[in-house]
Amino acid sequence: MEKNYDASKFEKPSVTVDIIIFTVKNEDLKVLLVKRNVPPFENFWALPGGFVKMTESLEEAAKRELVEETGVKDVYLEQLYTFGNPKRDPRTRVITVAYFALVSWENLKLKASTDVSDVQWFSAFDVPKLAFDHKEILEYAMKRLRWKLEYTTIGFKLLPGKFTLTQLQKVYEIIFHKNLDKRNFRKKILSLGLIESTKETTEKVSHRPAKLYSFKKKIGDIVEIL
Amino acid sequence: MEKNYDASKFEKPSVTVDIIIFTVKNEDLKVLLVKRNVPPFENFWALPGGFVKMTESLEEAAKRELVEETGVKDVYLEQLYTFGNPKRDPRTRVITVAYFALVSWENLKLKASTDVSDVQWFSAFDVPKLAFDHKEILEYAMKRLRWKLEYTTIGFKLLPGKFTLTQLQKVYEIIFHKNLDKRNFRKKILSLGLIESTKETTEKVSHRPAKLYSFKKKIGDIVEIL
DNA sequence: TGAATAGTGTCTTTCAGACAATATGCC
DNA sequence: GGCATATTGTCTGAAAGACACTATTCA
Numbered sequence: 001m002e003k004n005y006d007a008s009k010f011e012k013p014s015v016t017v018d019i020i021i022f023t024v025k026n027e028d029l030k031v032l033l034v035k036r037n038v039p040p041f042e043n044f045w046a047l048p049g050g051f052v053k054m055t056e057s058l059e060e061a062a063k064r065e066l067v068e069e070t071g072v073k074d075v076y077l078e079q080l081y082t083f084g085n086p087k088r089d090p091r092t093r094v095i096t097v098a099y100f101a102l103v104s105w106e107n108l109k110l111k112a113s114t115d116v117s118d119v120q121w122f123s124a125f126d127v128p129k130l131a132f133d134h135k136e137i138l139e140y141a142m143k144r145l146r147w148k149l150e151y152t153t154i155g156f157k158l159l160p161g162k163f164t165l166t167q168l169q170k171v172y173e174i175i176f177h178k179n180l181d182k183r184n185f186r187k188k189i190l191s192l193g194l195i196e197s198t199k200e201t202t203e204k205v206s207h208r209p210a211k212l213y214s215f216k217k218k219i220g221d222i223v224e225i226l
Numbered sequence: 227m228e229k230n231y232d233a234s235k236f237e238k239p240s241v242t243v244d245i246i247i248f249t250v251k252n253e254d255l256k257v258l259l260v261k262r263n264v265p266p267f268e269n270f271w272a273l274p275g276g277f278v279k280m281t282e283s284l285e286e287a288a289k290r291e292l293v294e295e296t297g298v299k300d301v302y303l304e305q306l307y308t309f310g311n312p313k314r315d316p317r318t319r320v321i322t323v324a325y326f327a328l329v330s331w332e333n334l335k336l337k338a339s340t341d342v343s344d345v346q347w348f349s350a351f352d353v354p355k356l357a358f359d360h361k362e363i364l365e366y367a368m369k370r371l372r373w374k375l376e377y378t379t380i381g382f383k384l385l386p387g388k389f390t391l392t393q394l395q396k397v398y399e400i401i402f403h404k405n406l407d408k409r410n411f412r413k414k415i416l417s418l419g420l421i422e423s424t425k426e427t428t429e430k431v432s433h434r435p436a437k438l439y440s441f442k443k444k445i446g447d448i449v450e451i452l
Numbered sequence: 453t454g455a456a457t458a459g460t461g462t463c464t465t466t467c468a469g470a471c472a473a474t475a476t477g478c479c
Numbered sequence: 480g481g482c483a484t485a486t487t488g489t490c491t492g493a494a495a496g497a498c499a500c501t502a503t504t505c506a
Binding site (some may be wrong): 010011012013014015051052054055056057058059079081082084085086093095097 | 280283
């Protein structure tokens, strides 16, 4: 901290949060974008976000935006990185704290997906030109997502509460963009001891039904690394 | 981003950077602190830091602070986390972007270490009460440091350009607070293929001299994970 | 009984960890 | 030669990866 301080003495940047909201749907990784209807970057798609209010924490701001856009609470949310290049917004100095969120499609389809043209899910592998430096932010989020998937158990967060191992494997395959061996995948996931089979199975499928699994809710989420 | 924007319409938070500067000296992990001489937290020790100027990026701000406090450039610097609790500063809303830096004692002892009472190195394992939420920030930095040391090659950054394997092992032992097996440590480090032996050895020691190693400067630092 | 997906085991290779004797330079 | 530290290899257990067949349900 500076030695002398006068809050009014310095010109201050604006601070926003932007959220990268991922979900999996139709065998694809999706990201939620909103269409801008004012300059700059009018008619460009952008990450959802907004100004941080003076009385809310950064995480509260991110959660607020998340609820506004998707109607879901209690999802996985983590701070990603803070982007502060002085030229990233052509109007004025804006520093943005990026968060990334993982939601299961099943949990949110009731609400946000029924919105119309100005809020839409895009394939994370094929997004339109984005406003500001949002492309860079998205790419950073993809890196973090892959990394987390490899070294933590975060993948569950993209699925509903009960899921089959095949569904889970699919999530991994989608995000890593490569096929995985079924036996090795199951061995590894189960050896982590973080999910348990329920007594239920999938129903009304014209083939052998699969067991449904759910997370063990253990002492504190073990997602914490780093 | 918000749909409508008027830079003057919103009250804005102040934005600072704070830096956790680590070094290793006397077989201890040290962190640089500065003593505050104005309220709030007058006479408390705090992390070095300051306001982000309107025309500089966050990283530039962090580098500027780093040079001001230590006189060193070209050190390892990475963004740590952004702390934005609305109550973290009792005066006004201050959001701080924390960076952490690793410097080798040998590279900086010329300058900053000769400063007097208000800038000092403390053992990272035994710091005084800190101003604001700086204790929390420091703890987070320690976690990140341990993590990075385990999964990347970042440890080299705490040593001078040429070093012995024993010195390097010492760094790891200090930070992990436990002893490591010499043979396994050397096997692992050398298998990474990131350092190479020079033709030099330590001199004027009253025992067998050790080979000096240096980093291979490869295509881009391989420290990038996550 | 055929279609479709679920579920399962072995072998090999690689890496981490335990463990102790020899080598070298200086005095 | 004695002291102090440097340097080096083997064995064992665990985990990751390659690989193919049997089981179950429904139509």
